Amino acid sequence: MKTSKRYKAVVSKVDKKKFYSIEDAVNIVKQTATTKFVESVDIAVKLGVDPKKADQAIRGTVSLPHGTGKEVRVLVIAKPPKDEEAKAAGADHAGFQDYIQKIQQGWADIDVIIAAPDVMGELGKLGKVLGPRGLMPNPKSGTVTPDVAKAVKEVKAGKIEFRVDKAGILHASVGKVNFDSQKLLENINAFLTTVMRVKPPSAKGQYVKSIALSSTMGPGVQIDKNVVAIVK
Secondary structure (H helix, E strand, C coil): CCCCHHHHHHHCCCCCCCCECHHHHHHHHHHHCCCCCCCEEEEEEEECCCCCCHHHCCEEEEECCCCCCCCCCEEEECCCCHHHHHHHHCCCEEECHHHHHHHHCCCCCCCEEEECHHHHHHHHHHHHHHCCCCCCCCHHHCCECCCHHHHHHHHHHCEEEEECCCCCEEEEEEEECCCCHHHHHHHHHHHHHHHHHCCCCCCCCCCEEEEEEEECCCCCEEECHHHHHHHC
16 A cells, blocks of 8 residues: 655654653644644544453543534434424434434434434334444433433534444544644543543453544554543
8 A cells, every 4th residue: 555745744753652742642643634624633542441341341421622623413313392402402403203214214414313212112223224333322322311402412512422442442533633732632631531430340450551642644643641640
């Protein structure tokens, strides 16, 4: 696979053997984001957990103080009058049977689905469709709730969900490269603080094994994992 001149240039700015402070990592990521579009800032945290064990399948939510910088498209599955409450709160789409049918027909032009508890019987039948896309609402993530309006406002304001993958890694977007450095730092700290808070009692040994920060098209910058002792 060929490496572009642009990528070679930005990679040269990162010492692969060095572990940076969060502040330095943020500055490097901003400097190495040289594409023509505004790249996201992504964080990856490798955990010392076994995702195959139910009590170590880490997942949770965090409200980033400054949001992700992305326009999140929200669908609310709810019956009247909650569907209208959701629309008033800023939902992009809201309804019940009509959207169930659209999803069955392959429509998925959304980022988050929020559902009222009384519709989960019908929505649950679409698990094979929504599950692989990460769109199935879940009470643990706050996306199955009687207060759909509140959930919509939280998601629109920057609440994100994270879940450990099969390799034991958490991935999340914590902003955009055009954010002020301080805002990125506060978002990263909020994320890492939450990750430490959801550490399962059964996880033995080193919990956080590595942390890396990158832009969408930029190289990974390793962060000193000892920073979690400061932010937790």
